[in-house]
Amino acid sequence: ATKSDLKSFATKSDLKSFATKSDLKSFATKSDLQSFPTKFYLNRALEKQEVKFEAKITKFKDEFYTKIDPILKEVTASREERVVRAEQHQINQDRIEKLEKMHPNGHHLATV
Numbered sequence: 001a002t003k004s005d006l007k008s009f010a011t012k013s014d015l016k017s018f019a020t021k022s023d024l025k026s027f028a029t030k031s032d033l034q035s036f037p038t039k040f041y042l043n044r045a046l047e048k049q050e051v052k053f054e055a056k057i058t059k060f061k062d063e064f065y066t067k068i069d070p071i072l073k074e075v076t077a078s079r080e081e082r083v084v085r086a087e088q089h090q091i092n093q094d095r096i097e098k099l100e101k102m103h104p105n106g107h108h109l110a111t112v
Contacts, residue, residue: 037045
């Protein structure tokens with residue numbers, strides 16, 4: 001090997017940044033990791049939480065609709081009644097106009 005070849009090899013100072021065997025002993029082992037939850041366990045726990053959340057939302061919606069339903073029925077009935085009254089009012093207005101033409105100033109034309 002030439003001097004330039006040796007310059008590309010790692011030096012002692014380069015190797016100081018790498019982990020040693022004693023450094024690696026402080027890392028978790030496979031058996032250490034057995035007590036941690038797995039991806040499968042976490043996914044199942046998340047699914048259970050989603051089911052609980054959906055059940056609560058469904059219960060809330062049911063309670064909401066149960067409470068709001070009578071109010072909505074009243075509003076609908078009121079709107080329908082307004083339409084009927086508006087039609088009755090228009091019929092009465094038309095009748096009054098016809099009567100006023102027949103009886104100007106409250107008198108019958110034949111008696112004027």
